[in-house]
Amino acid sequence: MELLSLDKLAARMTPGSLIAIPADYSGVSMAATRALVASGVRGLRIICVPTSGIQADVLIGAGCLAELETSAVTLGELGLAPRFTAAAKAGSLTIRDTTCPAVHAALQASEKGIPFIPLRGLIGTDILRQRADWKLAENPFADGADPIVYLPAIKPDVALFHATKADRDGNVWIGRRRELATMAHAAVRSLVTVEEIVDVSLLADETLAAGVLPGLYVEAVAEAPRGAWPLGLQDLYPTDDAELARYAEAARTEAGFRAWLDRFLDGRSAAA
């Protein structure tokens, strides 16, 4: 495992990279998001696992993305994600609509190194109709007809997320947020930001070890205290609801979004 600065970690993601990011409740690296925006990178492709909020919205608004595959982008109780919505209306971003279990299942296919995975549901939806890469097939083991959809495996170039701690071997503690493990297993490599680097091995303690993503999957780690802000992180700190509300309001216009982003890039709250 390499221990990198946030800027060097962000530089590992280049135009065309397919990056898996987790949902707001899981462990979102807003610190790496800030570094990506600051780097001026363009043409990133994002797969939301399985949805996103402010992270995808900021990357869209800052012009970093060429493509977004997602089950939803939303600010939750604060309503629509404004930059996502604006891009969808302008047609300025390739949006591939999917559904939550399809993302999880297609990542599981990559975990197993198999080319596709079948999934129930989907038949008769316009989601399926729009996805030329999904195939309506037959259950080969059924006695009669049993149509079922086959999804190609999703193999991200990078799994990018934030967690509470990593050790010197690149082992990362994720607790019960097992979708982070799925993302990391499926991806070619994981880039992780953490609240702190600890000197003792996280695998030494059997209680901790069950919640560890082994360093086997982790290419690089950057230390980023409060790195999920303004989102929250597990038991460490709650979501900054006031800041999210300021974002939701500001990002309704391009100018408001730019003003919010300038402060965010400086690591400051829009209230400061």
Add this chain to the structure above:
Amino acid sequence: MDKALTELLIGVIARQLEGCRTVAIGASSPIPGAAALLVRARTGGALRVLMLGSRKHNAFTDGGRELFDCAAQGRIDAFFLGGGQIDGAANINLVGIGEPPRWQQRFPGSFGSAYLYFLVPKVILFREEHTPRVLVPQVDFVSSPGTSEAGIYRPGGPQALVTGRCVFGFDAPRRRFHLASVHPGETPASIRAQTGFDYDAPASVPITESLPPADLALLRGRVAGEIAETYPRFAATLFGREAA
């Protein structure tokens, strides 16, 4: 937020959950969440509540996949879905209106609807806004269909549509809703005027029942504190409560 209406809706949804053992609550669903926690409190925990975004009411430990895997196995009895548009055949649209890539109107996205609608036996459609804009003759985009052809694997589907004005039941073989009750202040005629799709209505339609006083006290007390953990703004606005 209309407090009396919100409490009425929580009561309506709570009644829909009677007899369920396990209910899952998806994203952005404070009213279904409060209803589920109310039934849980009232039944002494007989209803298991799995609420996305909650720490205290979410027993999953295997990541985002677990809810969906449980649903496919038949372990989830009830779930809630909404829609930017809902039509008379219970098709729902959570994605948008217009032709991509230039959406005329864009909603957040389908979430798990294109899967869970097929697999969870009791799906309760919930959308507070009841206008011809939302309840349309035909959705512009089918995030998930209300019914499926014979031969498609589908143990699940819609049981009811609850809105801010009324409750509809769903008749799957006929692919049509029927008016089950109207909320106080509404009439069968006012519902007809605000609904963009056709549906059946009996000669006499009952008024939606309010929560009994004991349940209302439970909701405003214990349940208000519990829902605040996941939906702080909702709980603060409705009950003036912080997380318990």
